[in-house]
Amino acid sequence: MILAFLLAMQGFSPETNAVMDRSRREAAEARGEVAKPAAARGTLPVPPAVAAKFQACLDAATTDPDAGIKFANDWRLDGGTFHARQCLGFAFSKAERWAPAMVAFEQGADEAERAGSATDGARLWAQAGNAALASGDAAKARTYFDAALARGLPPGIEKGEAFLDRARTLVALGDLGGARSDIDVALNEAPKDPLAWLLSATLARRAGQMDLAQQHIARAVQMSPDDASVALEEGNIAVLTGHEDVARSAWQRAVRLSPGSGAGKSAADNLGRLSAKP
Missing domain, CATH: 1.25.40.10 (Tetratricopeptide repeat domain)
Structure with a gap:
């Protein structure tokens, strides 16, 4: 199941979408x-x-x-x-x-x-x-x-x-x-700049540095709680560290904040996979 989430999360990248998706x-x-x-x-x-x-x-x-x-x-x-x-x-x-x-x-x-x-x-x-x-x-x-x-x-x-x-x-x-x-x-x-903490957390997740990822996504959430990209990444990190309830809540927030965005759609997909988990 964790492998499936890892593969699914490659479809949306806050690093490469930040140019068009955020106004800074x-x-x-x-x-x-x-x-x-x-x-x-x-x-x-x-x-x-x-x-x-x-x-x-x-x-x-x-x-x-x-x-x-x-x-x-x-x-x-x-x-x-x-x-x-x-x-x-x-x-x-x-x-x-x-x-x-x-x-x-x-x-x-x-x-x-x-x-x-x-x-x-x-x-x-x-x-x-x-x-x-x-x-x-x-x-x-x-x-x-x-x-x-x-x-x-x-x-x-x-x-x-x-x-x-x-x-x-x-x-x-x-x-x-x-x-x-x-x-x-x-x-x-x-x-x-919350984007800096978001991208740092994402990079740490990809490098397998989960303690650092958790620390930095917490800073991003604190600074920008209404950002769907931040909520998506919070859920990504939570599910990979065994906190499925936190992941579900974060992804639900991402969908609620921006259902039509890339972050919102990715969060919705992840929620579907989480619900389908045996």
């Missing part, structure tokens, strides 16, 4: 931002002179990605610099056009570096990495995240999220040892 609202709120898709999150601090236009560009892209693309391109031709390219990448991301989003973020990063802002460049390299990861190109994503981390990000949540993003990329590439190293840094830099 906790991180966005911590930076005082409006939540955005992961591939375009992390709005750069902008000078007051361009802040209004930058916000107008983001608003246009949010309402109508095509209008946002036009707005950003017009602004870019009118001297919008790397801020216009970031908005262009955001607009392409809203349209789920990941290839041109990557190009826009990469070009923005190059332009920011030429303007003497390595930190802004690093942020844009990280956004290019998220666009690549969303597109399914983990190898390119790793190149972008490596570039972001090599150029340096401010300590704290920004740095932690970049390490967490690269850890997700390394999981997709099968480098679980490298992913563990990066997640450990992420937990130290961004201890208030």
Whole structure:
């Protein structure tokens, strides 16, 4: 029975679904931002002179990605610099056009570096990495995240999220040892991000480190009790450690919170297997 659950749990991966399934609202709120898709999150601090236009560009892209693309391109031709390219990448991301989003973020990063802002460049390299990861190109994503981390990000949540993003990329590439190293840094830099604890718990489960998995999923549940992905993983770990009642309750919560999501559907499947157990 345990083997069956282990096999079934490979169908939903919080590591690779996090790009599209979560808004990172906790991180966005911590930076005082409006939540955005992961591939375009992390709005750069902008000078007051361009802040209004930058916000107008983001608003246009949010309402109508095509209008946002036009707005950003017009602004870019009118001297919008790397801020216009970031908005262009955001607009392409809203349209789920990941290839041109990557190009826009990469070009923005190059332009920011030429303007003497390595930190802004690093942020844009990280956004290019998220666009690549969303597109399914983990190898390119790793190149972008490596570039972001090599150029340096401010300590704290920004740095932690970049390490967490690269850890997700390394999981997709099968480098679980490298992913563990990066997640450990992420937990130290961004201890208030529940996604970091969720992914750490999942990685520990896959490595058979069940004590660590239990400790870290408990932190994720404490921080984000209404997240279906967290509830799903709580159940996954509980069933593998012999706590079927806890698993059933956690999976039921996942279904209740988000029945139509990948996490909710996986939890429902697991509940069916648990009910069918002799």
